[in-house]
Amino acid sequence: MQKPLILTAAAAFTLATPAIAETPVLTVLTYDSFTSEWGPGPAVEAAFEETCGCDLQFVGAGDGAALLARLQLEGPSTEADIVLGLDTNLTAAARETGLFAPHGVSADLTLPIAWEDDEFMPFDWGYFAFVANKGAKAPNSLRALADSDTKIVIQDPRSSTPGLGLLMWVQAAYGNDAGALWADLADNILTVTPGWTEAYGLFLEGEADAVLSYTTSPAYHLIAEEDDSKVAWPFDEGHYMQVEVAGKVAGTDQPDLANAFMAFITSEAFQSIIPTTNWMYPAVTPADGLPAGFETLITPAKALLLSPEDALASRPAALDAWRTALSQ
Amino acid sequence: MLIFDDVVLKQGDFSLSVALSIKQGAVTALMGQSGAGKSTLLAAIAGFLSPDQGQISVDGVKLNQLSPAKRPVSMLFQDNNLFPHLSVLQNVGLGLRGDLRLSAIEAQHVSDVLTDVGLGGMGDRKPAALSGGQQSRAALARVLVGSRSVVLLDEPFAALGPALKAEMLDLVKTRLAGRTIVMVSHDPADAHRIADTVCIVADGCVSAPVETKELFANPPEALSDYLG
Amino acid sequence: MAHSTFAINPRWPGGIVAGLVLALTLGTLCAVAIRAEFQTGFGAADWAAVRFTVSQAFVSALFSCLLAIPVARALARRQFRGRSALITLLGAPFLLPVIVAVLGLVMVFGRNGLLNDAFGLVGLPEISIYGFHGVVLAHVFFNMPLVTRLVLQGWLSVPSERFRLAASLNAPVGRLIEWPMLRTVLPSAFLVVFLICLTSFAVALTLGGGPKATTVELAIYQSLRFDFDLGRAALLALVQFVICASAAIVAWKVTSPDGSGAGLDRAVQRWDGGAKRDVLVIFLAATFLALPLGMIILRGATEVLSLPTDIWKAALRSAIVAVFSSALSTVMALALALRAGRLAAVSGGLPLAASSLVIGTGLFLLVYPFVNPAKLALPITMLVNAVLALPFVLRAMAPAVAKIETDFGRLAISLGMSQQTWIWGVVLPRLKGPIGFGAGLAAALSMGDLGVIALFAGDGQETLPLAMYRLMGAYKMDAAAGAALLLLTISLGVFWVCDRGGRTVADF
Secondary structure, three states, X not given: OHHHHHHHHHHHHHHHOOOOOOOOEEEEEEOHHHHOOOOOHXXXXXXXXXHHOOEEEEEEOOOHHHHHHHHHHHXXXXXXXXXXXXXXXXXXXXXXXXXXXXXXXXXXXXXXXXXXXXXXXXXXXXXXXXXXXXXXXXXXXXHHHHHOOOOEEEEOOOOOHHHHHHHHHHHHHHHHHHHHXXXXXXXXXXXXXXXXHHHHHHHHXXXXXXXXXXXXXXXXXXXXXXXXXXXXXOOOOOEEEEEEEEEEEOOOOOHHHHHHHHHHHOOHHHHOOOOOOOOOEEOOXXXXXXXXXXXXXXXXXXXXXXXXXHHHHHHHHHHHHHHHHHOO | OEEEEEEEEEEOOEEEEEEEEEOOOOEEEEEOOOOOOHHHHHHHHHOOOOOOEEEEEEOOEXXXXXXXXXXXXXXXXXXXXXXXXXXXXXXXXXXXXXXXXXXXXXXXXXXXXXXXXXXXXXXXOOHHHOOHHHHHHHHHHXXXXXXXXXXXXXXXXOOOOHXXXXXXXXXXXXXXXXXXXXXXXXXXXXXXXXXXXXXXXXXXXXXXXXXXHHHHHOOOHHHHHHHO | OOOOOOOOOOOHHHHHHHHHHHHHHHHHHHHHHHHOOOOOOOOHHHHHHHHHHHHHHHHHHHHXXXXXXXXXXXXXXXXXXXXXXXXXXXXXXXXXXXXXXHHHHHXXXXXXXXXXXXXXXXXXXXXXXXXXXXXXXXXXHHHHXXXXXXXXXXXXXXXXXXXXXXXXXXXXXXXXHHHHHHXXXXXXXXXXXXXXXXXXXXXXXXXXXXXXXXXXXXXXXXHHHHHOOHHHHHHHHHHHHHXXXXXXXXXXXXXXXXOOOOOOOOOOOOOOOOHHHXXXXXXXXXXXXXXXXXXXXXXXXXXXXXXXXXXXXXXXXXXXXHHHHHHHHHHHHHHHHHHOHHHHHHHHHHHHHOOHHHHHHHXXXXXXXXXXXXXXXXXXHHHHHHHHHHHXXXXXXXXXHHXXXXXXXXXXXXHOOOHHHHHHHHHHHHOHHHHHHHHHHHHHHHHHOOOOHHHHOOOOOOOHHHHHXXXXXXXXXXXXXXHHHHHHHHHHHHHHHHHHHHHHHOOO
16 A cells, blocks of 8 residues: 555656746736636636747635735745736735736726726626525615615625625725614624635525625526526615736746736637636627626626725725624 | 662652662562652662662672663563563563564574473463463563573562462572572562562661561561561 | 653654744744734734634633533443444544535524524524534534543543442442543643634634634734734734643643543443433434534535546545655654653644644745745645644554553663664554554544645645635535535545554554
8 A cells, every 4th residue: 555655646746846848937826716627727828828839827826815915925036927816905005015017908998997007907807796596585785785684694804805895895885884884784794704615605505695796606507507596686886896907027037928918818818718717707898798698697787996095095994894893 | 799888769758778788699578668668779779760879789880870771680560561562472582682683593592481481382472362370470581581680579470369479489489599689578478488588678778688587586676567 | 869860762853843843833933923014013803802712712612521521421331333433423523624514514503404494393493503602513513522532531541440449339430530530631622622712713703703703813814814914913823822822831730640542442331320311412412413414425425426537636635645744743743752741742732822824824934935835835735734733643642652651661671672672662563553543633634624735735736625615616516515525535534544443453
């Protein structure tokens, strides 16, 4: 028994060491679910390598927030050429690191808002929403939700991107009255989970009436599982957006490849992969439109988004209000 | 000669002073109340305790600086004299060399000694497959295969019945003749049976050895207290 | 004062291991602290986190111990079919990845769980698992079985003669035999559970119901991941160490020393009755453990065979990591057990107090300037998993090692055995049972650990827990349930093989 095990282990390690290739390597630091077998990573890698004459390597690091922390840990000596997967709640802090260079790309984005940021380029976006089972009594606003006896699961804004998204949602919609809304929401919140995964898992087990996720979540169930029982609730206050962006690391040792990749991000090849792998809206709608099924999704009447700087600046106070209201 | 030159042993509040010599080849019994220091004295001879003062020597060799293994001393403990997971042959072989690697000649020697103590053909057994008396014989065989001149017995036969114990004591007397034997005993009958001399351990002191017969004929106060 | 002149147990390997443990726990903390710019101090929210952390850990440990006593007592007294299977099952919750166990618990105790379904049928009001009591319930689910095993060991180490004596004297068994035994076993068991719960993070938050249930570990996570405030993370980790150290000192003060290495296979024959109560207790405990596990099995059973190949590869990778880290952990525990003493005890306990996030981050900072962390992902995971399992492996081995030395140390010394012969010829053969148990525990703990791999893993290096988590992250909850079942099966299987192997090879 002993010997084969050791051999397998040796093999595993050899495989783990990246092959030394003559082709240039472009390193993209991104979040875990982007690189996973079920995410956009494999298809994106294949598509880019077709034209670049390079080896595209993804390094996965937790979620979007962990990604920024990882970059901060690595500092200027980072081997990453591209960082992909931050959202606008994090870009202000990312900008402060001074590690990013202007992307120099112009593209016809199909975002519901105007985009002006010369360092970070959106690659997809979505609306936060509460996802529930079809037929459940649906509130039509955050306020109505707070006044109802609907039970929801949310994520902790201190450890998860959607959690932070909801914090900003309430902040953007209610401003100084955010604390009051949280106080009224408190009795609707079944529990607060560390991340999206736990929350969505609890919801699917039937623990809560709704879970904080995205308006695009029902598309997964519809397209991948042929299950049309999940819906997102449209809210009158509007829906907070998550815009996921990529940036070029200033100190990259592959500036040409990095520029090529930044341009590739908004190309048809990349954008058409996004909807059914990352389950988000592409930043540039592909020529032949969105995949069948996306037309069933709700379209919020109003898109909410704080500027990165406002998001960063308002976070501490918003977090305090959230914590105070929910700790009662 | 086993000589204690003004030896003082201390353990916490307890202190034991020893100044005496024991003749080569004599069987000496240590008698005294529980906790009087009999086992402490054996531990010091074996090298598990170093004296706070004085010197212990055997035939002119000073023991204080020698590790237990380097001393010309074998010891039988109250229990756990055999390793349960080793065969009888391996256990006894440890008396010859401490590394469990017996040569063919050494193994033959061990087998001979086993036969001599009545365990012929039992070398491959584990101790658990032996009776209590046979286990004692195996332990004794381990002392026999070695040639250390001093043998310490810390009541190794206490768990045996009277007849078996007597048998084992006789075996000690005959097979270990010529070696200096120091034994701890609670039972005057043991001393009667094989000891040439007796030392009384009491009040932090060890008395000089006295002829066994003479002692029992005319017991000093410490002994009569003990015998009751 | 007369002193022992010679010791047969080698001390230097334990010294090396202690150094390694100190480097990985306190050293990584220093690595984080050195990089830190101390910006923010300790706020009211941090103190609230400390209070919640300590109180939930205390209550969880208390209930785990209180509930384990009757279960261990019943198991010690009754012999029945499936008893040894049940004892193996006791290891299961402890070895489960947190998210799996939480979902299992929710399927039983949640709003939509079995219990509320049953309550609904008979018209009882709904109960909620979310809140302080939910956190305690989950921690009891994780740790009560562990305490049961420890206490059971204590019960079985009481020589049966003493029970016979008590029976013949018609003396109170409880005060005479059981209470003194519990005094030796319970404080350290309480401490272990307290420390495990102290560093709890996902359980506390998921079932805690809101930010009230913020633990220090979550605050560390927040500092490291969201605020990139290394100074605050280091400070919080230090606070965690201080709490753990205080708890350890208290536990040592109230423990009476004892050592035992008894097997778990025999039942102690007793004459003080209570058969019906024992059966009820065993039934309740088995149900409490088996229901969530059963739900996990049911949920995953249909999915296991259709899992994608990547999951099987990840499972193989995890198994290899588990085998190596278990071997490493066992060797390290043996070295510490042989050394004994205060340094060994401290380094055997430190990993319990360490935040695996801080270890991971510290290691990352130490390694990054020299090597691409992804290249070291698996070796580092092995090492860290080995160190994190060390307290449990050491607990399994130390009393047995101490007993071997007490029983045979002097004999070996007087025979002139070399340290080499002593270890290979005496200690190891006599230690097979505890080594099997310890190695199995370490392997299973490593299987289920998500810890540092998440920070280091590059492409194609994911372990099974990470792969399972990624499945969930891609909405594939059903496949994840299959992966969870696979994980549960392998963990328990590895544990069972090692534990059994150790017990049957032991030939006395």
